[in-house]
Amino acid sequence: MYYSQEQIDRANQTNMEDFLRSQGETLIRSGKEYRWKCHDSLTVRGNKWFRHSRSRGGYPVDFVMEFYGKSFSEAVQLLTGEAGAGKPDACPAPSPDFRLPLHNATNTKAITYLTEERKIDRGIVDTFIAAGDIYEDTRHNVVFVGRGSGTQNAPGIPRYAHCRGTSDKFRQDMSGSDKACNFSYQGDSDQLFIFEAPIDMLSFICLYPKDWTKRSYLSLGGVAGKALTHFLSERPDIRRIFLCLDNDNAGNEGCTRLFSELPEGLTVLRLLPAMKDWNEVLQHREEIANRKYIAETITLKEPAAEPPVPMIRMSEVQEVAVEWLWEPYLPFGKLTILQGNPGEGKTYFAMQLAAACTNRRPLPNMEPLEPFNVIYQTAEDGLGDTVKPRLLKAGADLDRVMVIDDGDKPLTLSDKRLERAIRENHARLLIIDPVQAFLGADVDMNRANEVRPIFRKLGEIAQETGCAIILIGHLNKAAGSQSTYRGLGSIDITAVVRSLLFIGKVKNDPTTRVLIQEKSSLAPPGKSLAFSLGDGNGFQWIGEYDMTADELLAGVEHTETKAEQAEKLILDLLADGKQMLSADIDKAAAQRGISARTVRTAKQSLGNKLISERSGTQWLLSLKA
Numbered sequence: 001m002y003y004s005q006e007q008i009d010r011a012n013q014t015n016m017e018d019f020l021r022s023q024g025e026t027l028i029r030s031g032k033e034y035r036w037k038c039h040d041s042l043t044v045r046g047n048k049w050f051r052h053s054r055s056r057g058g059y060p061v062d063f064v065m066e067f068y069g070k071s072f073s074e075a076v077q078l079l080t081g082e083a084g085a086g087k088p089d090a091c092p093a094p095s096p097d098f099r100l101p102l103h104n105a106t107n108t109k110a111i112t113y114l115t116e117e118r119k120i121d122r123g124i125v126d127t128f129i130a131a132g133d134i135y136e137d138t139r140h141n142v143v144f145v146g147r148g149s150g151t152q153n154a155p156g157i158p159r160y161a162h163c164r165g166t167s168d169k170f171r172q173d174m175s176g177s178d179k180a181c182n183f184s185y186q187g188d189s190d191q192l193f194i195f196e197a198p199i200d201m202l203s204f205i206c207l208y209p210k211d212w213t214k215r216s217y218l219s220l221g222g223v224a225g226k227a228l229t230h231f232l233s234e235r236p237d238i239r240r241i242f243l244c245l246d247n248d249n250a251g252n253e254g255c256t257r258l259f260s261e262l263p264e265g266l267t268v269l270r271l272l273p274a275m276k277d278w279n280e281v282l283q284h285r286e287e288i289a290n291r292k293y294i295a296e297t298i299t300l301k302e303p304a305a306e307p308p309v310p311m312i313r314m315s316e317v318q319e320v321a322v323e324w325l326w327e328p329y330l331p332f333g334k335l336t337i338l339q340g341n342p343g344e345g346k347t348y349f350a351m352q353l354a355a356a357c358t359n360r361r362p363l364p365n366m367e368p369l370e371p372f373n374v375i376y377q378t379a380e381d382g383l384g385d386t387v388k389p390r391l392l393k394a395g396a397d398l399d400r401v402m403v404i405d406d407g408d409k410p411l412t413l414s415d416k417r418l419e420r421a422i423r424e425n426h427a428r429l430l431i432i433d434p435v436q437a438f439l440g441a442d443v444d445m446n447r448a449n450e451v452r453p454i455f456r457k458l459g460e461i462a463q464e465t466g467c468a469i470i471l472i473g474h475l476n477k478a479a480g481s482q483s484t485y486r487g488l489g490s491i492d493i494t495a496v497v498r499s500l501l502f503i504g505k506v507k508n509d510p511t512t513r514v515l516i517q518e519k520s521s522l523a524p525p526g527k528s529l530a531f532s533l534g535d536g537n538g539f540q541w542i543g544e545y546d547m548t549a550d551e552l553l554a555g556v557e558h559t560e561t562k563a564e565q566a567e568k569l570i571l572d573l574l575a576d577g578k579q580m581l582s583a584d585i586d587k588a589a590a591q592r593g594i595s596a597r598t599v600r601t602a603k604q605s606l607g608n609k610l611i612s613e614r615s616g617t618q619w620l621l622s623l624k625a
Contacts, residue, residue, distance in 0.1 A: 003076045003084050011079040012059040016044035019060060019079065039067075055130045065158065066132075071099040071176070072157065098176030100145065100161050101137035110136035110143075113166035119283050120202045121209070128202075133183065140166050144183040144198040144219070146227075149234055156181075162198065162221060173221065180230035183219040190239040192216045192231065193271075194258070195278065196223060196246055203282040204244060207293050220245075223254025225261050232263070240267045246277045247295065259300045268301040325357070325429065325468045326366045328523035329515075331498055332428065333466045335459050337435075339473045340503035345513040345533050346472050347381060348390065349503060350431050352539055353470075355396035357429050364529055364541050372428040373400050375421055377411065379437035393538060402427070412440040413454050419461045428467055435471040435493075445493070455496040471497070475553070498522055504552045511535040512542065518549040543605055566594050566602035574610075574623045582612075582619040 003011075017034050020027055027034040033043040041053035050057030064075035073084055107129055114120045114134075128134040133145045146160030159181035161174040173179070183198045195201040198219045205212045216238065220227050223245060232238055243258060245251035255270050262268055272295040274288055275281045281293050323332040330336055330353075340346045354374045356363050381387050383403060391401055404411055404421050411417060413432070422430060432438055436445065443450050462469045473493075494500060500519035506512040516528045530545035546561040566589055573580055573588060582603075589599045603610065603621075613620045 003073060007080060007082060007084075008061065008076060011061050011076045013047050014060040014079045015047060016049055016060060016063070020044065054132070056132045058132075061157070065100055066103060069099060069102045071097065074099070098159065098161075098174065098178070100158055101139070101141070101143055101163060101174065104136040104138050104140065107134075107136040109140045109166045110134065113142060114202070118199055118203070118279055119206070120199075121206045124202060124205055124209070124212075128185075133185075136166075137163065139163075141170065142166060146177070146181040146183045148178075148181050160221075164199075179221055179224070180226050182221050182227040184227075184231065185213075185217045186235070187213055187215045187217075189214045189216070190237055191242065192218060192235070192238045192240070193242045193244050194228060195219050195244050196251065196254070197221070197277075200244070200246070200278040203278040206282055207278065207285065220254075223250060223257070225258050228258060229261070238266070240269070242269050242271050243300070244271045244273070244278065247273050248276055255300070262301070265303050266301060267303060268299075270296075270298040270300055272296045272298070322522045323466070324367070325369070326353075326363055328520050328526045329499060329501060329517055330468050330470065331522050332468045333463050334468065334498040334522070335455065335462055335496060336468065336470045336499040336501065337473060337494065337497045338470055338501045338503065339475055341475050344503055344505050345531070346503050347378075347433060348533055348539050349513075349515065349531070350376070350433060350470070350472060351387075351390045351394045351396070354391060354401055354429070354431065355394035358397035358400040359395050361395060364543070365526075371397060371400060373402060373425050374429045374431070375402050375404065375425070375427045376431045376433070377404055377438070378431075378433045380434060411438060413438050413458055414440060418458075419465070422461065422465045422467045430467055430469045431472065432470070433472040435473045451493055452496070455493060459496060494519070502549045502552060506530075506547070506552070512545075514545050514547050514552055516547065516549045516552055562594050562598045563602055563605070565592065566599050567606055569594070570599075570602055570606060570610075570621075571623070574621060577622070577625075579620050579622040581615065582621055585621065 017027060020034075020036065026037040027044070028037055029035075030043060033045045036042045036044065039051065042049060042051045044050075047060060048057060049059075049063050060079050061072065061075045064070050064078055065072060068075070068078070070078060077083065111122070111125055111129075114125050115122050125134065133147070135143050135145075137143050141163040142165075144162045144164070145158050146162075147156035148159045149156045160177040160179065160183070162177070162183060163172050163174065164170065183201070185201075193201075193204060193215060195204065195217070196219070201217050201219045205217065216231075216235065218227060218231050241262065243255045245254050259268055259270075273281050274293050274295045275284065278293075281288065285291070285293065324330070325332050338346055338350070353363065354376055355361065356366065357369065357374050358371045360368060360371060362368050376387065378387060387403075388398070391398060402421075402425060404417055406417075413435070418430070421427065439445055439451070439454070443454065445451055458469060461467070471493075497519070498521040499517065502516045502518055503513055504516075506514060511532050511534045512530050513533055514528055514530050517525045520526065528545045528547050530542040532540045532542055544561075544563070546564075569589055569592065570585060573585060586596050586599055590596070609624055611622045611624055613622075
């Protein structure tokens with residue numbers, strides 16, 4: 001007859017005081033507890049009992065089995081008054097025929113037998129007695145108890161009992177014992193020591209007592225593997241098994257069979273006792289030279305060693321020069337981020353860049369490159385009404401500017417089509433605008449663990465293909481933050497790129513935009529560059545501009561540099577068709593604290609606007625009409 005877990009739980013919720021009184025037992029109040037007159041060292045409180053003389057306690061089912069000699073099913077029925085119900089589960093209750101032998105009033109003969117005849121240390125014996133796993137029955141046999149699933153702090157229900165005579169050679173498993181739940185001890189480490197009998201197990205612990213409670217020990221009750229299989233199913237953390245069976249034919253054959261039945265991934269060693277069994281070794285340990293209680297340790301199975309971690313010696317690394325699309329702003333084979341607020345010129349700049357890569361019209365200070373293919377992937381602007389007209393105005397070769405058609409399936413940064421498109425079209429520049437639109441619906445850009453692998457993979461694609469990848473992004477609204485922290489999403493996005501660029505409007509000159517390099521991992525940062533936009537002349541480069549990213553984003557008004565002052569002075573002096581000697585311009589600049597060198601730089605910057613004519617030994621300057 002089986003009982004459901006619900007019935008078992010209900011039995012263990014029985015009030016012990018009410019139950020004992022219903023059985024005609026006498027209880028004596030002792031503070032908040034009641035002492036059982038029949039066993040004055042035993043107290044009950046609520047649904048718990050505790051036997052102080054043995055430092056052991058438990059719940060009602062254990063109590064009835066131990067003190068009333070009932071089987072498990074009989075104990076549950078007595079406590080609940082219900083017949084068995086429910087189907088057996090994966091961990092069935094003990095057999096209806098199983099019951100523990102009745103306890104003797106004392107354990108004197110059991111202790112004497114184990115400590116004097118078998119030479120087992122008293123402290124170890126007391127440990128197992130206190131746990132209820134060793135006791136003396138009314139026939140003065142030593143009883144070794146095996147339990148079902150449990151822990152050191154919450155022992156499982158008794159399912160097995162082996163009796164051994166203290167005055168004769170009597171040995172017997174109790175009827176209904178489950179051989180899968182044999183006598184054992186469970187520690188926390190990944191080591192398990194296996195023996196044929198409980199006496200051998202206790203003897204081995206005596207021989208090697210250091211930290212013994214950390215390890216696990218199991219008696220098989222012979223050489224069959226049922227108990228071992230069950231133990232391993234309950235303890236998947238066990239990684240090292242020591243077969244400590246007797247040093248005889250039966251023990252050796254048992255080890256061979258057990259070894260063949262063990263799962264892969266375990267280390268299995270055979271420990272041969274110096275004599276026939278471990279108790280014989282214990283009883284003659286003083287005679288064994290050098291305390292060599294283990295005659296031989298044989299490794300039967302060991303998991304294949306993991307391959308070593310691949311390492312690269314820096315001495316073997318071949319140096320590779322950085323290849324630049326636009327030094328130091330845009331490296332080939334790397335990731336670059338271009339950030340700014342909406343409507344401040346990021347897309348216009350991207351169009352100019354795409355055009356420069358396809359029409360041999362380089363950006364300022366950009367080395368000329370042979371035209372190459374560009375992939376411009378946008379999620380905000382229409383291809384026909386915005387992207388194409390701007391590319392045409394920038395002078396791009398439209399045959400070399402392409403877009404991945406993602407009409408059927410939206411493109412994301414994790415999409416394999418990105419790498420395929422780069423390789424199949426030999427693209428050397430990929431522009432993603434804006435990056436937020438291509439992360440994917442399931443990616444939280446504020447979570448580093450989600451964005452880091454995406455950008456790492458994107459960086460690998462850039463490295464392997466040699467393609468420059470530019471990610472255009474909007475800034476967040478964290479006013480007052482450092483520029484590095486103004487990008488949307490995790491700071492990991494900024495950390496993974498090799499170049500970080502900002503574009504923004506100048507506060508006191510809304511038609512002027514400034515491109516600023518905030519981060520440059522491969523070269524010294526480039527000069528800030530200004531361009532004009534929105535003044536009717538379209539996109540026009542202005543030149544170098546003295547402003548930092550933090551100043552730009554904070555809206556700090558621009559202070560003219562000496563070079564800008566020199567350029568403005570020259571234009572003012574030559575306004576309205578005036579002509580002026582170059583030397584006179586130098587003198588006027590000197591009066592304003594502008595050096596001759598700065599004036600020469602300003603004249604060079606204005607070269608396409610100036611006309612130089614020789615006048616005797618000097619040069620006469622004027623503005624082109």
